[in-house]
Amino acid sequence: MKPSTDFSIRSFIGGYDKNITYLINCNRTGAQVLVDASVELSQISPYINNSPLAIMITHGHKDHTAYLDQYISHHPSLVIVGHYASSINHYDRYKEIHDGEVIKVGELTLLAICTPGHYFDSICYKIDPALFTGDTMFVGRTGRVKSAKSDIEELYDSVYNKILTLPHDIRIYPGHDYGKKSSILLKENIKMSTLLQAKNLIDFKEKMKNYEDNRKSGS
Numbered sequence: 001m002k003p004s005t006d007f008s009i010r011s012f013i014g015g016y017d018k019n020i021t022y023l024i025n026c027n028r029t030g031a032q033v034l035v036d037a038s039v040e041l042s043q044i045s046p047y048i049n050n051s052p053l054a055i056m057i058t059h060g061h062k063d064h065t066a067y068l069d070q071y072i073s074h075h076p077s078l079v080i081v082g083h084y085a086s087s088i089n090h091y092d093r094y095k096e097i098h099d100g101e102v103i104k105v106g107e108l109t110l111l112a113i114c115t116p117g118h119y120f121d122s123i124c125y126k127i128d129p130a131l132f133t134g135d136t137m138f139v140g141r142t143g144r145v146k147s148a149k150s151d152i153e154e155l156y157d158s159v160y161n162k163i164l165t166l167p168h169d170i171r172i173y174p175g176h177d178y179g180k181k182s183s184i185l186l187k188e189n190i191k192m193s194t195l196l197q198a199k200n201l202i203d204f205k206e207k208m209k210n211y212e213d214n215r216k217s218g219s
C-alpha cells in the first residue's frame with residue numbers, strides 16, 4: 001500500500017494511562033494535524049511548526065480530551081474535529097464529522113470511519129497506510145465495552161465489518177500504548193489477538209468475556 005503523499009507521524013505517550021497523542025505532518029506543505037488531546041502540550045510543542053490546523057478526536061472519553069482547552073489556548077485557530085453527537089461538540093470551533101467524510105491537511109486526505117462500540121462516538125481516522133484507532137483497537141486486542149454508552153454488538157460490527165475489511169498491511173496507531181509495541185500492522189495484530197479471530201458475534205462475545213474474566217489492567 002502506497003501513501004497518497006509524503007507524511008510523518010510522531011507519537012507522544014503520557015496523559016492518564018499511557019495515552020498517545022499523534023502529530024501528523026504533511027511533509028510537502030508543512031501542514032500539521034493532531035489526533036487526540038491526551039498528553040500535555042509541552043511534550044508536543046517542540047515539534048509544532050506554526051499552528052496545527054486541527055485536532056481530530058477519536059472519542060469523547062475524558063482521557064482523550066483532557067488537554068483540549070490547553071491546546072486551544074495556545075493555538076486559537078485550532079479546529080476540533082469529532083463525531084457529530086459527541087459531548088464535546090459545544091465548542092464554537094467544533095467541526096462535526098460523519099462516517100465517510102474526509103479532512104484535508106495540506107496535500108493529505110484523512111478519512112473518518114465511525115466505529116461505535118467502545119463508545120458511541122468513536123471514530124477511526126485513515127490516512128493510508130495508517131489507521132488511528134483510538135480505543136476501538138489496541139495492539140493485541142480490541143477496546144472494551146464497559147462505558148455507559150458502550151455496545152458490544154456495535155464494537156463487533158465496527159471491528160469486523162469496518163476495520164478488518166481494510167487491507168491488512170495498514171498500520172494501527174491506537175489511543176493507548178497497551179501492547180508490546182506502540183503500533184502494529186493489522187495483519188500482525190490479527191495473528192496475535194484472539195479477539196480479532198472470532199468466527200461470529202457469539203464467538204466474539206465469548207472471547208470478550210474470557211478476556212474480561214482474565215484481564216489485569218487497561219481500558
Ligand SMILES: [Fe+2]
Pocket residue numbers: 059061118119135219
Ligand atoms: Fe475510551
